Amino acid sequence: MEVLYVSKRKKIVVSICCVAAAGVVGLGAYRIVSRGETAPVSAQPSQVIVQAQLPQSGEISHSTEFIGTVEPDEVVTVTPKVSGTVLKTYFEVGDTVKKGDLLYELDPVDIQLSLTAAEAQLEANRISAEVGLGSGYDAQIIQAKSSLDAAQKAYNTARANLKDWDDANDDSLRMLEKEITKLETAIKSETDKDKLEELEKQLSLAKANYNERDDDDDPNHRALRTAFTNAQISYNAAKDAYDLVVGQARSDAELTTDASLKAAEAGLAAQQKQLEYTKVYSPIDGVIEQKNVTEHQVSGAGSPVYYTVSNKTLMVVKFSVSETAVQNIEPGDKVVMEKSGQTFDGTVTEVATMADPASGLFVVKAAVDADDIPLHTGSTVKISAQTEKSPDAILVPLDSVYYDEGEAYVYTYVDGVAKRTPVTTGISNKEVIEITSGLTSDDQVITTWHPKLLDGAAVVLDGQADAAPAESSQAADAQSAPEESSGEPASSGQPDAQ
Template sequence: MKKAGKIVIGLVCVGAFGVLMFTRFTKKEEPIEAVPNPTVVVQTPETGNIELSTGLTGTVEPADQVYIIPKGSGEVLEVYVNQGDTVQKGQKLFRIDNKQLDAARITLNTTQVSLNDAQTSVNRMKALYESGDISAQAYEQAVSGLSMAKLQYDSAKLNYDTQSENTVVTAPIAGVLEQFGVQVHDMSAGGSVAGVVSGAGGKTLTFNVSERVMKGLNIGDPVTVEKNGTDYSGAISEIGSMVDASTGLFKVKATLGDADGLASGTMVKVYVTAEKADNVMVVPADCVNYSNGDAYVYTYDAATSTAKKTPVEDGLIDSDKIQIVSGLSYDDEVITSWSKELYDGAAVNIQGSDDGEETEADSEESSEGDTDSSETTAEETTEAAETAAK
């Protein structure tokens, strides 16, 4: 019995081994699934504009700003206004004790007396000359003396009027006293700044730029000013052509419209267009690649249905597009989508084309064929195992 049992076990083992080997050698190899060509999106270059803005810092100033500079010197006797007051042109601001005015008054009175004496002398000499009692030369000397006295009087009168004007300092223009700190008993020096009057007009903006930015600016270019979340618009009115020695930059001025909310002297954020390119060829920025600093794009070759690596020269770039200086024409189809299977000469399908649809259908049919083949192989293997067991 033991011997018969061993024989049965051996037969079972041999049968199992045979079934295993039969299944292994009769199983069909699964076909390798073909990798489909990448599907890409293409676009022709367009004509567009690119502007690059630069953020700077500027200072708001009055459009009309005039310094108050007294011509005379002396102690301040009276002050008629305060800082922040609105004044009119010619309005009195303060009066000084001008000692030169007293001297000018004495000189004027002296020349007035001399003029009167010269006039009296001429009148008397004229009567004598007409009666023949004096010579013509004597009469002419009297007339010359009168002319000299008249010139001296006119000079003294002009000096007195000037000193009178210097005694009372007036507003040079109509506006607001932005700076004014004159007090009674202060000493006012001629030629020194006593205050600043800002005109009632608009505001100006002053800011400094580098040479690179300066070259991209033009008179009339728009500027945007931001302060406390509020934007103000303006236009460039002046562009300096010389470098400021203190900053090493170029000074630029702009006029601001409707900027009453900005106080004079306020520091603001300024945005200007530093560089721009109008009516140039542009493509999406994401489709431009770089190799060792050289720019290139992939274009679609319709004749071979492949991708072609095309070197280009790029220009300005913003957040979504880039300028193409050379290397492309407006008829080129630029591949704007990315794929890891994309390389020079790679076969590609265009999204939405008939070739792309046929490729997808072929892939589905191949998948169905592979499924049927797998099912047939499994059935044949099962049948073979059952036969061997019997």
């Protein structure tokens, strides 16, 4: 261990140096006082300077991204209702159709045979009824029924003839419309004079045929309408006569006979309906998106969808959300969609109230507001929808909220002291966060961080930190004022001669 010894001489030297240093300090102080200057104020202790602001009131929301599937708002599938061989199809995938356009036909031969058999069964039941009843009263009923059936048949025939004429005429009109449009287009682009004259002749002839077809005064059409009207009148008269006869009490035999006749009539009506089903028409305007039928194909029960027709005037996007998210989505809400780098708006039109059994999610449908974005059925798009929102929230900067073991708190400024204030938070974004409890609109929330910012720490608001030094300077100036007024000369800054 090394021990240092200091001699008495060295002690004396040190003492003399200390006395000299003290003299120099005293002399300096004398000079300052003699010049009327104020001695410098010692530095202030380090201050915790903070910024604070009142909570804001406003709307905040949180958006979630989903993947949705594009589809037309109106889609119809066409399936065969009866069995038979496909005779002809009229449209292909991508073709545009109008409501009522004939899509395909089935061979009606087998159904026509069944219809004939049903007619024969009805006639046999009528004969059986005539034989079974026998009495004059029963004969009246049979006669009335026979007349009614004949009138019914005549009415059905007249109606069918009129409908066939109307259908054929409508088909002809549609074909003529297409021909006229085609000729008009050709005329616009034709430059050869001879060909142009020929096209104009064809156009004139087509328009004449169209006007002739479209004329309600066509003799054949007028005759069919008259026949239908007369058949309807005859049927109504026969029905009234029949009702008058059968309005009286009838025996069990009569009831049995009537039931047999009704069964035969129902069978006949069913076969007539089956015959109608051999021609299948488009139920809507739209575009053929799927076709699964070919000529000579045999249809039957369990056959797949033959045609899918989509009305693509309005496209929609379907996406699935959780139970929590669906509670904050309503019809009319705006969403943002993205497809191939393009963004466009949409509007929620439908929100499911029942979860899908397979996924447990709720299906939401949103209409696409953009008409110029090419969207294909079945393609996917990204959707951003607001799944949380608070319209009148208390908001503070996101960085002003601290957490301690999962518990949120902020520091508030109260009379120069930082106060740790527990809060409950809600929705947040990149800038602000919602405070659901713990703050009022009058609380000053400290928004800056400081290493010495703790509960109960003395703090100074930014802008007020220089107030204390300024006050000290003013007090020093007040003390030096009497000396300056005494008329003593200002010191030159050099020590006086002794």
